Amino acid sequence: MTNGNPGEATMRAMTYDRFGGTEVLSATRQPLPKVGPGEVLVRVRCAAVNPVDWKIMSGGLKDLMDTVFPVVPGWDVAGVVERVGIDAPEFAEGDEVIAYARKDYVHGGTFAEYVSVPVRCLAKRPASLSWEQAAGLPLAGLTAYQTLTRLGTRAGETVLIHNAAGGVGSLGVQIARALGARVLGTASPANHGRLRELGTEPVAYGEGLTERVRDLAPQGADVVADFVGGVLDATLGVLAEGGRHASIADDTVTRSGGQWMWVRPSAGDLTELARLADEGRLTVRVAESFPLDQLADAFELSRSGHVHGKIVVRP
Structure with missing residues (x-):
């Protein structure tokens, strides 16, 4: 994830620098996210597609949320804690986690190798779910x-x-x-x-x-x-x-x-969902999985409306 100098650390990510359809998506290298107070850096194992992802990309929520280009889309993630920021005692390096990683503005999302996530959004990954299923649970x-x-x-x-x-x-x-x-x-x-x-x-x-x-x-x-x-x-x-x-x-x-209704990030609610999954009372159906550089195909499948289950992306 580095180029030799920690100050030049980068990662693979899918990004867009203007609103539009899947033609605006590109595979790029982006700076590794900063890990602020109350945040952790998550190494992404899987990220799930939700219709809101491509609706935001098309400009559908530009009057509701501020956007900072280039945008890494995606709000659902399952991964491993790579680094713990200041004042984030709830988690440790190596913890397996899930999150609805929505922030206060649209910029650094989950369709990348790494994402910084506030602890208010995080819960431990339910052991009963695969990485793909776990990524599809949060939003x-x-x-x-x-x-x-x-x-x-x-x-x-x-x-x-x-x-x-x-x-x-x-x-x-x-x-x-x-x-x-x-x-x-x-x-x-x-x-x-x-x-x-x-x-x-x-x-x-x-x-x-x-x-x-x-x-x-x-x-x-x-x-x-x-x-x-x-x-x-x-x-x-x-x-x-x-x-x-x-x-x-x-x-x-x-x-x-x-x-x-509009969903909000909640570590407590997400922990309850993980508990239900581990008790065998909640499961997630996965329809299809794509590599990171095929995110456009994943978005198009989501837009088609002809999918039964979650669509996930693997960095």
């Missing part, structure tokens, strides 16, 4: 976990999850089950078998969805988690009296008493 897992827990999901309640076979939804159904809830999940019929394996009662998308849910749960759903968008009418049609609902894809839910 999607935290999104599902924080949505369900902020809605106050309790044992014995009925939960409906829209897009239950998706990356966030498939983790959401497992988390809801771990919380003791009965889980209904919307998905295309081709994915119903997978949902049943996860302990979920599948419901087909499309016209008649409200009636199909009501047939299974006549009193309605106590909690509805929308992980796809465009389903507010169906949500309100199946919501039980006093029920709670939230969406990660439709901010209009706030007009009908719902919550508009």
